[in-house]
Amino acid sequence: MIKNGIHLTSVIKLAIYPILTVGCLFTLFGFASLTVFRDNLHSIFFELGALYMGCALILWSATRRVIVSIRIKVAPLFAVLSWLIVGLLSAVPISIVTHVDFMHAAFESFSALTTTGATILSGLDSLPPSFLIYRQFLQWLGGLGIVIFVVAILPNLNVGGMKLLKSEVPGPIKDDKLAARTMKTTHYLWSVYVFITALCAIAYYAAGMDIYDAFAHSLTTVSTGGFSIHDASLGWYHSEAIYLVSDIFMIIGALNFGIHFKLLKTKDVRLLFQNEESRVFLLLCLTISIISFLLLIQNDDGISKLKSLNHATFIVISFITSTGFGAENFATWPIAILFLLIISSYLGGCSGSTAGGSKIIRTIIIFKLVRREIKRLIHPKGVFAIKYQGKSISSDIVRNTTAFIFFVILSSLALTLLLMTTGLDLWSSLSAVSSCLNVLGPAFGVLSDNFQPVSNTGLAILTFAMILGRLEFLTVVVLFAPKFWRS
Numbered sequence: 001m002i003k004n005g006i007h008l009t010s011v012i013k014l015a016i017y018p019i020l021t022v023g024c025l026f027t028l029f030g031f032a033s034l035t036v037f038r039d040n041l042h043s044i045f046f047e048l049g050a051l052y053m054g055c056a057l058i059l060w061s062a063t064r065r066v067i068v069s070i071r072i073k074v075a076p077l078f079a080v081l082s083w084l085i086v087g088l089l090s091a092v093p094i095s096i097v098t099h100v101d102f103m104h105a106a107f108e109s110f111s112a113l114t115t116t117g118a119t120i121l122s123g124l125d126s127l128p129p130s131f132l133i134y135r136q137f138l139q140w141l142g143g144l145g146i147v148i149f150v151v152a153i154l155p156n157l158n159v160g161g162m163k164l165l166k167s168e169v170p171g172p173i174k175d176d177k178l179a180a181r182t183m184k185t186t187h188y189l190w191s192v193y194v195f196i197t198a199l200c201a202i203a204y205y206a207a208g209m210d211i212y213d214a215f216a217h218s219l220t221t222v223s224t225g226g227f228s229i230h231d232a233s234l235g236w237y238h239s240e241a242i243y244l245v246s247d248i249f250m251i252i253g254a255l256n257f258g259i260h261f262k263l264l265k266t267k268d269v270r271l272l273f274q275n276e277e278s279r280v281f282l283l284l285c286l287t288i289s290i291i292s293f294l295l296l297i298q299n300d301d302g303i304s305k306l307k308s309l310n311h312a313t314f315i316v317i318s319f320i321t322s323t324g325f326g327a328e329n330f331a332t333w334p335i336a337i338l339f340l341l342i343i344s345s346y347l348g349g350c351s352g353s354t355a356g357g358s359k360i361i362r363t364i365i366i367f368k369l370v371r372r373e374i375k376r377l378i379h380p381k382g383v384f385a386i387k388y389q390g391k392s393i394s395s396d397i398v399r400n401t402t403a404f405i406f407f408v409i410l411s412s413l414a415l416t417l418l419l420m421t422t423g424l425d426l427w428s429s430l431s432a433v434s435s436c437l438n439v440l441g442p443a444f445g446v447l448s449d450n451f452q453p454v455s456n457t458g459l460a461i462l463t464f465a466m467i468l469g470r471l472e473f474l475t476v477v478v479l480f481a482p483k484f485w486r487s
Helices: 003-014 016-037 042-063 072-098 102-113 129-142 146-152 161-168 182-207 211-222 233-237 240-254 257-266 270-274 276-296 305-320 335-347 360-378 395-420 426-437 456-470 474-480
Strands: none
Touching: 003 016, 003 042, 003 072, 016 042, 016 072, 016 129, 042 072, 042 129, 072 102, 072 129, 072 456, 072 474, 102 129, 102 456, 129 211, 182 211, 182 240, 182 257, 211 240, 233 240, 240 276, 240 305, 257 270, 270 276, 276 305, 276 335, 276 360, 305 335, 335 426, 360 395, 395 426, 395 456, 395 474, 426 456, 456 474
């Protein structure tokens, strides 16, 4: 066990804060239901909020003398514990309001918090507005990670800052700090996050949405989550302008937020194109969109080429950023496009963003690793360094990246086989696993509408896949290593 139980006790005390956060969140939505939406859900939110805050108070009283002390090896435990606590507690009102069993509610909750966007719900257009906004807000909250949020609201907590951020912030190069201290870093990140969300809401409103819809969809666009308040997703609006607005802000959400901060500070747009990962990401978006468009226009469906280009670009960006918004009938597109979309979801967005997938920076490193090995075959005595942004990458980062890609492939195969044992066919299972591992949302086959056909066992498998993908595999896998729990 962890030495003298010190670090485990610290984790237990820190677990108070996710519970308290959910309690405060429910109280907030209770007031929103009572005063703004007036849809009679306030008693559910108030009662659950009071219960959770009471539990947090009891735990605090029992551990108030404990001095919080976390070593870096315990940070992954707190990261996973935070997601589990918030995800399970947030599932309760989903179960009560929609009358689904707890497994289905937990799947919906974790899908929101991990910004996956897969859903087991239908009839969204008729659900209470405060519940729909609650569901959208869960995705927004999960956008930069529950762990970062919890650290940001604990200004007097003496925790080794980047230890927690390393467990949550996406990407293999995790020492590129925006500021020397975590509190300052998280303050900057959330400030940028709120600012971009506000811009997105204004843009949606200008494109034709009403205020409620614009606010709701801005929460899940910038977070690259993809939940909608309509069953038909953004296809409900039949608006090319809304697709274009979504394209812009999905890309913004999938770019490194450190670059956003520097852009806002320096007003120098060249920073975006000076970053190798951003350049490759934008080039991939353009290239895959053009390929998809060329494949799409082979079908004579009566849609103009300009509209087909807009739809192809929208869906490609939706998949590569792991947002998962839908357009009209995209699940019926040629199988070649759908397979290309699945590949896009594995590529993902940029490191340090809200996007899922493997992250473009890892694709760059793997590509350069393969290129180096080819050069070595040609020039056996040559010495070739792998460089990123003009600087040599350490062997540790290369090993970490290789291990990550290995776990992505292994997890995809293993989870697909497991899901097939529940009765789903290969295509549905493969698309569902890729959707959840890459925190994307949409799937194909019998799951093209939603995930209702999946059994409770299958939903448990996919919920694990979402957590695994959101916390970038190794953060979760390390908890299963016996050495982790030894002194």
